[in-house]
Amino acid sequence: MIVLIGGEKGGTGKTTLATNLAAKRVLAGRDVLLIDTDAQGSANDWAQSREESDAKPARVACIQKFGKGLQAEAQDLAKRYDDIIIDAGGRDSVELRAALVVSDKAYIPIQPSQFDIWTLDRMDELVGSAQGFNPDLRAWVVISRVSTNPSVHESQEAREILADFSRLELSAVVVRDRIAYRKAARGGLCVDELKPKDPKASEEVGLLYEEIFGG
């Protein structure tokens, strides 16, 4: 399966989710490739620090790929790997568009503070044009980096706003702002590998993982 974690907004947790999902998928015994399409290279840095980690975690293969060639390359690589997870940077880019055309599923993390109609409108449009080439593409918005002191309104509001968009679905999972995500990222780990573990972070990632790869 090819899964894109992407979107036009910066800092929404795309790399955090892409790296956690990739590591978790590797731990489940799958042959996984993480493709970093962002010139910042944070997913690639994460994979690198993972290789250097004293904890000796299982390797997550990662390559960087920029430009239009991503489309053909990802299609070709999909024959060699069980799963491909693409981390696409926080802006409307050639890579984001190419990734939408090759992906089975797209997850778009959005912070509640950035949950505006304009962003969703643009993403809905991008998904729509990608579906012209890739009719089976499905796209979910996942509300990310939500305060751990939540008002229930945040997801409710999101649900109501999303009802107006034909192509975007709302993930059942809400990812909260937790130190564990930052700690894991620094060490090249996923939240499941932290010691001590933050069970709530692990649960969230587990639910997202199930939603994407389960059944």
Ligand SMILES: Nc1ncnc2c1ncn2[C@@H]1O[C@H](COP(=O)(O)OP(=O)(O)OP(=O)(O)O)[C@@H](O)[C@H]1O
């Ligand atoms: N759920 C979370 N809880 C706590 N910190 C988080 C969470 N998600 C992301 N962060 C932190 O926020 C920062 C931005 O996250 P991340 O790099 O994953 O976002 P991004 O969407 O990939 O950003 P960019 O658009 O720059 O690629 C990082 O320092 C990361 O550790």
Ligand SMILES: [Mg+2]
């Ligand atoms: Mg990123």
